[in-house]
Amino acid sequence: MIVESTAIPPPGRREMRRASRREAILDVAQRSFLESGYAATTMNAIAAELGGSKGTLWSYFPSKELLFAAVLDRATASFRTQVAVVLNPADPPERAIRGFCRRFVERICRPESIALYRLVIGESQRFPEVGRIFYERAPAITRKIVADYLAGAAERGQLKIEDAMLAAEQLTHMCLAGMHQRFILGLLDKPSAAMIKAEADRAADLFLRAYG
Amino acid sequence: MIVESTAIPPPGRREMRRASRREAILDVAQRSFLESGYAATTMNAIAAELGGSKGTLWSYFPSKELLFAAVLDRATASFRTQVAVVLNPADPPERAIRGFCRRFVERICRPESIALYRLVIGESQRFPEVGRIFYERAPAITRKIVADYLAGAAERGQLKIEDAMLAAEQLTHMCLAGMHQRFILGLLDKPSAAMIKAEADRAADLFLRAYG
DNA sequence: GAAAAATCATACCGTAGAGTACGGTAATGA
DNA sequence: TCATTACCGTACTCTACGGTATGATTTTTC
Numbered sequence: 266m267i268v269e270s271t272a273i274p275p276p277g278r279r280e281m282r283r284a285s286r287r288e289a290i291l292d293v294a295q296r297s298f299l300e301s302g303y304a305a306t307t308m309n310a311i312a313a314e315l316g317g318s319k320g321t322l323w324s325y326f327p328s329k330e331l332l333f334a335a336v337l338d339r340a341t342a343s344f345r346t347q348v349a350v351v352l353n354p355a356d357p358p359e360r361a362i363r364g365f366c367r368r369f370v371e372r373i374c375r376p377e378s379i380a381l382y383r384l385v386i387g388e389s390q391r392f393p394e395v396g397r398i399f400y401e402r403a404p405a406i407t408r409k410i411v412a413d414y415l416a417g418a419a420e421r422g423q424l425k426i427e428d429a430m431l432a433a434e435q436l437t438h439m440c441l442a443g444m445h446q447r448f449i450l451g452l453l454d455k456p457s458a459a460m461i462k463a464e465a466d467r468a469a470d471l472f473l474r475a476y477g
Numbered sequence: 478m479i480v481e482s483t484a485i486p487p488p489g490r491r492e493m494r495r496a497s498r499r500e501a502i503l504d505v506a507q508r509s510f511l512e513s514g515y516a517a518t519t520m521n522a523i524a525a526e527l528g529g530s531k532g533t534l535w536s537y538f539p540s541k542e543l544l545f546a547a548v549l550d551r552a553t554a555s556f557r558t559q560v561a562v563v564l565n566p567a568d569p570p571e572r573a574i575r576g577f578c579r580r581f582v583e584r585i586c587r588p589e590s591i592a593l594y595r596l597v598i599g600e601s602q603r604f605p606e607v608g609r610i611f612y613e614r615a616p617a618i619t620r621k622i623v624a625d626y627l628a629g630a631a632e633r634g635q636l637k638i639e640d641a642m643l644a645a646e647q648l649t650h651m652c653l654a655g656m657h658q659r660f661i662l663g664l665l666d667k668p669s670a671a672m673i674k675a676e677a678d679r680a681a682d683l684f685l686r687a688y689g
Numbered sequence: 690g691a692a693a694a695a696t697c698a699t700a701c702c703g704t705a706g707a708g709t710a711c712g713g714t715a716a717t718g719a
Numbered sequence: 720t721c722a723t724t725a726c727c728g729t730a731c732t733c734t735a736c737g738g739t740a741t742g743a744t745t746t747t748t749c
Contacts, residue, residue, distance in 0.1 A: 390513070391517065438651065491716090
């Protein structure tokens with residue numbers, strides 16, 4: 266009564282299992298690292314939450330540091346892909362910039378983003394690469410996208426901008442001005458949609474007032 | 478041949494000794510916390526660097542957490558007093574704002590300030606008061622000072638500002654736009670005077686362009 | 690169905706660090 | 720002078736955690 270049903274698995278069934286197990290480990294580890302920081306996260310706790318044994322955990326990630334690096338890598342990758350920013354050159358610049366600000370503020374004020382930022386900053390002293398990797402994969406990429414748009418808008422005569430990179434940096438940081446610092450320091454917990462909109466509009470207003 | 482020279486010490490000589498010892502402990506602890514973070518700082522190392530014994534250290538601060546709190550308190554207090562900002566209402570606003578920006582950027586990009594900010598952010602998850610205390614004693618106070626100046630300038634017709642608190646927040650955060658994040662993440666080490674000036678002027682320019 | 694690989698459960702090792710205990714010694718106060 | 724208080728040095732306890740070892744059990748592959 267043995268049916269050969271599973272059709273696909275010539276490319277290895279072990280590999281599949283292994284990959285999904287790896288993901289499961291990273292899920293648990295990421296949650297713990299983001300929630301408690303590096304030092305307060307214990308391998309024992311991760312193994313316990315996984316249900317498996319310690320030996321298995323170590324067979325996937327031979328040290329806590331390597332596990333941490335893998336978590337960081339995955340987290341920034343997810344950030345990167347989610348910055349599918351909607352800066353449409355066909356829109357009038359007010360609309361495009363306002364839309365970007367809202368999306369950006371919403372993104373960076375999510376609890377996971379805040380936790381990631383905290384984690385990176387907290388560990389960037391002990392692991393200097395952490396800060397560099399994060400910077401290159403999150404803020405630098407966003408800035409580049411915004412700068413490209415702004416340069417185009419300047420060419421089309423829609424905005425008066427000399428240094429697009431500088432302007433992009435100013436715009437993104439304006440989006441951080443109010444709530445973000447308070448989130449980072451733990452004075453606020455959950456952003457409401459109204460707060461996000463207000464924050465984004467304030468940033469866009471100032472920017473457009475200066476460069477419009 | 479014993480001369481009763483020391484004139485003042487009726488208010489206790491033990492207390493003096495004790496106070497200065499306490500300061501010495503805080504000096505060492507602060508350096509270590511700022512340099513290595515909370516977790517990587519050990520009470521043993523502090524005691525060793527002090528030269529004294531562990532028992533003495535514990536007699537001043539009965540736990541690592543309490544020592545940490547005391548360090549934080551002192552560090553933010555020193556920050557607070559150093560924000561003797563020169564926002565002179567008699568100056569023309571361009572001059573006043575430019576001057577403030579330079580001083581402010583210089584202040585927050587100092588290695589000690591960066592280390593403190595990192596420490597606070599890194600631990601504000603585990604010790605939620607840390608973030609709150611820091612916010613109230615450093616960013617909030619600065620913002621208040623700036624807002625008061627801006628409100629005055631608006632009344633005198635020098636600037637077009639509706640919401641002074643908002644504008645103050647935007648101005649101070651503009652000063653953080655470029656270098657500060659890179660310092661925090663460890664991509665830069667020591668700010669040059671030229672970098673500080675350029676950064677401050679960029680922030681002031683944008684602000685004055687929008688509100689001038 | 691049997692060999693091989695992965696996983697499990699659990700006990701263990703080494704280290705490190707927070708906090709304690711204690712006997713001896715120097716400074717302080719009356 | 721004498722009691723007290725603070726300090727020193729050091730050894731110690733206890734706990735936690737990263738990492739290892741091992742033997743049994745399951746799963747995959749052929």
